[in-house]
Structure formats: C-alpha cells, structure tokens
Amino acid sequence: MEEKLTGIVLNGISYGESDKILSIYTLENGIVSAKIKGVKKAGAKLKFASEPFCFAEFIFSSRGDKRTVIGASLLESFYPIREDIVKYYAGATVLEFVRHFSKENIVNREFFISIIDCLKELSYGDSDATYTLAKFLIFALRHTGYALNFSGCSCCGNDIKGRTYFDYNSGGFYCEECFNGVGREINPATLAELKKIENGEALEDKPIKSLRLIDYYLVNKTEENLSSLKELLRIIY
Numbered sequence: 001m002e003e004k005l006t007g008i009v010l011n012g013i014s015y016g017e018s019d020k021i022l023s024i025y026t027l028e029n030g031i032v033s034a035k036i037k038g039v040k041k042a043g044a045k046l047k048f049a050s051e052p053f054c055f056a057e058f059i060f061s062s063r064g065d066k067r068t069v070i071g072a073s074l075l076e077s078f079y080p081i082r083e084d085i086v087k088y089y090a091g092a093t094v095l096e097f098v099r100h101f102s103k104e105n106i107v108n109r110e111f112f113i114s115i116i117d118c119l120k121e122l123s124y125g126d127s128d129a130t131y132t133l134a135k136f137l138i139f140a141l142r143h144t145g146y147a148l149n150f151s152g153c154s155c156c157g158n159d160i161k162g163r164t165y166f167d168y169n170s171g172g173f174y175c176e177e178c179f180n181g182v183g184r185e186i187n188p189a190t191l192a193e194l195k196k197i198e199n200g201e202a203l204e205d206k207p208i209k210s211l212r213l214i215d216y217y218l219v220n221k222t223e224e225n226l227s228s229l230k231e232l233l234r235i236i237y
C-alpha cells in the first residue's frame with residue numbers, strides 16, 4: 001500500500017550498509033519510523049530526505065506497520081540552521097524534544113505547526129536563536145502536559161516577592177512561606193525572564209536562566225535528558 005504523509009525528519013540511525021531507519025514527525029500520524037534505502041551511497045537520490053530537519057511530503061510503501069520511504073518532495077530544508085552552531089543546537093533541541101515527548105499516532109496540528117514556525121524563525125528570523133528556542137519550549141511543555149505555571153505562587157496565589165522556589169513535580173513556582181515540595185530555590189530573575197519570554201517581550205541577554213530551569217525541570221520531572229540542550233547551554237554560557 002502507498003501512503004503519503006507530510007513530516008519532518010527528527011533523526012536517522014544507520015541500518016545495514018547503506019540504509020537508515022528514520023524517525024519522522026508527521027502531521028497526519030504523529031511520529032512514524034520508516035526505512036529509507038541506499039541513502040549512504042554516493043549520489044543517492046533520496047539522501048536529502050534522510051537528513052534531520054528535512055520537511056517534506058513523504059511517500060511510503062507500507063506493509064502492516066512497516067514503512068519504507070520510496071519518494072519525497074522537499075518543502076523546506078531549514079538549511080541556515082546547519083550553518084550556525086547556536087542555531088544548530090537550538091534546532092536539534094526542538095527535534096529532540098519532539099522525539100522524547102510526542103507519541104506515535106498522536107496527532108496535534110497546532111503543535112506540528114509550532115515546530116515548523118520555530119524552525120523557520122531559527123532559519124530566517126531576526127530573533128536570537130536561544131530566545132526562539134526558549135519560547136518554543138515554554139509552549140511545547142504546555143502542549144505535552146508539563147506546563148510551567150507562572151501565575152503567582154502556586155499555593156497562595158499571591159505574586160511572588162523576594163525568595164522564589166520551583167517545584168519540579170508540579171511545574172509551579174512558590175513563595176518562601178508556601179514552598180514545601182521537591183525542587184529548589186531559584187533566582188527570582190528566572191521567573192521574571194520566563195514570563196517575559198511567554199509574553200514575547202524582548203530580553204537584554206540570552207535566556208540562559210530560563211533554559212537552565214527548563215533543563216533542570218525535564219531531567220528531574222521526566223528523567224529525559226535533552227543532550228542538545230545541554231550542549232547549547234555549554235556553548236552559550
């Protein structure tokens with residue numbers, strides 16, 4: 001059976017001498033895996049379709065749940081992401097997030113579009129790449145059931161003044177009087193920075209504090225390590 005799906009390549013693992021197994025996030029089916037043949041040979045026609053960030057309309061031949069890519073027409077390669085190391089690790093963090101937190105057969109059109117928009121902004125936009133990534137991650141956390149709750153202290157509801165705490169179990173922030181969970185005290189400027197990013201307000205510096213907090217949250221709450229985010233933080237710090 002032939003099947004046509006629109007998707008973005010998240011990653012590819014070598015298989016045999018010249019094939020790869022791709023993980024593709026599709027608009028119609030969520031994450032699918034598919035074999036792509038011969039792409040490691042010189043001059044392979046579908047090589048472009050086996051690279052991360054390739055956004056294309058894929059044609060698969062499928063048998064049961066096994067798919068093989070037999071054709072692809074490129075929609076966007078997001079090439080500028082590969083030419084800048086900060087953009088590259090920001091983009092790779094987006095793909096890694098999707099790979100870890102989206103499930104097979106779960107379709108979420110709004111989330112799919114947010115990924116494409118984020119990669120477009122990284123490729124062609126004027127915003128700082130780390131800002132674009134932080135904005136995407138705040139949105140993506142909400143879409144995958146790990147929303148951060150910025151609306152005051154998660155317990156008493158008051159605006160948090162002074163010492164600020166973050167509970168990684170609830171994704172909430174707390175004032176000194178209320179904090180009684182698992183997590184740690186954070187720099188109050190981190191919360192202010194996260195709120196600004198969510199509202200699309202400009203920052204004076206790169207959002208290192210926010211990206212650090214998100215990394216801390218993901219590691220402790222979900223036990224998933226986004227290695228690209230760690231690498232990005234190492235580069236920009």
Ligand SMILES: [Zn+2]
Nearest residue numbers: 153156175178
């Ligand atoms: Zn409180």
